[in-house]
Amino acid sequence: MLDETLKSQLKAYLQKVTQPFEIVASLDDGDKSKELHGLLRDIVGLTDKITLKTDGDAPRKPSFAINRPGEQTGVVFAGIPMGHEFTSLVLALLQVGGHPPKTSDEVIEQIKGLEGELNFETYFSLSCQNCPDVVQALNLMAILNPNVHHVAIDGALFKDEVEAREVMSVPSIYLNGEPFDQGRMSLEQILAKVDTGAAKREAAKLNDKAPFDTLMIGGGPAGAAAAVYAARKGIRTGVAAERFGGQVLDTMGIENLISVPHTEGPKLAAALEEHVKEYEVDIMNLQRAVKLVPSPQPGGEHEVQFASGASLKAKTLVLATGARWREMGVPGEAEYRNKGVAYCPHCDGPLFKGKRVAVIGGGNSGVEAAIDLAGLVAEVTLIEFMDELRADDVLQKKLASLPNVEVIKGARTTEVNGDGKRVTGLTYEERASGELKTLDLEGIFVQIGLVPNTEWLQESPIELSERGEIIVDARGMTSIPGIFAAGDVTTVPYKQIVIALGEGSRAALGAFDYLIRS
Incomplete structure (x- = not known):
């Protein structure tokens, strides 16, 4: 099932497993069960920490659970997790095997504190680059909290379920048998939805933060580049984003980022975030800007208000809220979104x-x-x-x-x-x-095409173009001194990742220049 190169890579990963566990497979006589059995045999042949049982009686076949001895972790794959989901499989093996997740202690404690039975099911497709984030987040929740269970289901393999539940978009998430959400979701977004007090707690924390020297609104390529350039100047830097990575997360193949022959959107977004985290940058996720309150006098502090109820202040801002897919705006489009x-x-x-x-x-x-x-x-x-x-x-x-x-x-x-x-x-x-x-x-x-995310600026004094884009000058500054903008949200032509990276860098340099001259 696995070629020798993949086996070698997986063997190296499995050396990080510190405690034994078992894979319990539920199989039938079909070709896909034979294919899954071959994959699982390859995996257990790479380490003595994993044992394979084939006496599972799960209703979905082929499927397999990853359990610690005498304990059901709640992690189940229904189907053959290859393609984009192979990474989800590897992470599940490592985390059940004791390898610590790359998640903050605060988030881990939040997961462990969830109460009540949470039985999640996620329908994915192997070609979906948005699905692994959801699968990996819910798997981690199941591993850390015995009240949480998760089954990741290959929709192409279980067509009867897909038809019965009228699943027409992936990832589609069900909680306790009822629709929960659709589309890409981060671990933080899922937690915010199941832990209803999380948003208020986070908003209170943000309201207590001291003003930033430079605050980026948006965490796509432009916002990430601006954050790196600002932090390297030694000034107090923050990034407030609805989702770090922005529209790049929804991009499949990227073949025009100079010096990188090929990558995928989620990989690039992760690399951007990792780079930003190398510096002292305060990253605040799940924050959707809803109002801009500019400083009434030059050199003062600008305020940005968010849907969560949080409010942040900064001496300079870089607005990098990006753009989203344009809708047709015709009758029936909204009614049948994710239904065809x-x-x-x-x-x-x-x-x-x-x-x-x-x-x-x-x-x-x-x-x-x-x-x-x-x-x-x-x-x-x-x-x-x-x-x-x-x-x-x-x-x-x-x-x-x-x-x-x-x-x-x-x-x-x-x-x-x-x-x-x-x-x-x-x-x-x-x-x-x-x-x-x-x-x-x-x-x-x-x-x-795209439409700029500037609805929240319609009542602000910032000058917008006829298309709703933010008008900027040669240094990236808007019509308000101290407020800059970069990326797809601006009038700069050619909405490309490489251009957004450059524009974000320029805006941060412009903001720093403004600070030292004010």
């Missing part, structure tokens, strides 16, 4: 295997999505508003070579159709003739 309307083809594509889908948008993102989906689904219809596709020529040529892809140009989507439970199609208008037409579909993937 999706925004991440890499994550949710496997759930539409053998079905008919549409991709909205003919830029690079849309064409790449159509190419990826064509290998999974029965038919792809790409709909582009303009009369020509805007994607790179190499992508258009690849798209044209695929037999199960149809391209409709000069068309405007007007409505998402459904039966009350899921998407059944869409209606579009031919722009040239005004004629309305309908497509029968099971899924719609929206890929029509």
Whole structure:
């Protein structure tokens, strides 16, 4: 099952196991059970700390639990955790085996303090880069707290469950049999939702913090780069982010970050956070900015208020709240989000295997999505508003070579159709003739660009462009002295990771220059 290179790497990891444990597999006569059995035999053959039992009687087959002797840790994988989930498997093996997690003592104590039975189930796909964060977080909670149990389920392998529960987006999380949440969630986000007093406690802590010299609002590439540059100047630096990593977390393959031939969004986000943590930077996660209160006089302290009830002050700010996927804004889109309307083809594509889908948008993102989906689904219809596709020529040529892809140009989507439970199609208008037409579909993937996250600034005096982007000068400063901005949220053209990194660095240098001259 595992090649020799992977075996060698895994063997090195398993040397960190300090206490014995067992894997209990529940198998049947199917090919997937045989495949899982082969994987588990490979694993136990690499260390004498793990034993394998095949007498499990779990209802899902193939599946396996990872237990300490005489104890059920509550960690179960239903399926074969390869692809993006192989890392989740390795971490579960290490943590059940006694290797300490890279989590703060405060968070560990919060997990151990959770009360009541918490039975989680997570549906994932092996191609989903958003799923491992959820799987790993819930596995850790199960390992640390006997009241918590978690089953990670490969949706492509248990299609009957997916259909019965109408799962059309991954990761989809259930708690005690009821829907809990969908999409990427960090450990802190999950804890904040199950531990209802956590947000208030964190807000109180933030309110007591002394003012920062420079405070970054946003933790994507721009905010992370700004934090590194500011901290290196020796000034009091903080980062307040709704989620560290920002939109990069939702990005699959990254092949244009100079000097890094290939990486993936979650890996880059983790590397950014690790770099920032090398300096004395106060990172405050799960903080969504809702109001900016600029200093009434030059050189004073600016205030940012957050949805949690927290408030932070700083002499200078770097606004790096980024952008998000643009929505179509048509009837039915919101109603059928995660019920057939999706925004991440890499994550949710496997759930539409053998079905008919549409991709909205003919830029690079849309064409790449159509190419990826064509290998999974029965038919792809790409709909582009303009009369020509805007994607790179190499992508258009690849798209044209695929037999199960149809391209409709000069068309405007007007409505998402459904039966009350899921998407059944869409209606579009031919722009040239005004004629309305309908497509029968099971899924719609929206890929029509970005919208800046500046709603919270609409009532502030900061000058915004017609598109809602923050207007900045050559040093990254906004229309308010001492407040800077960087990244996809600004008017700087070309929304690219490498540009955001540079703009964040520039804004931090601009903020430092402002501080020493004020």
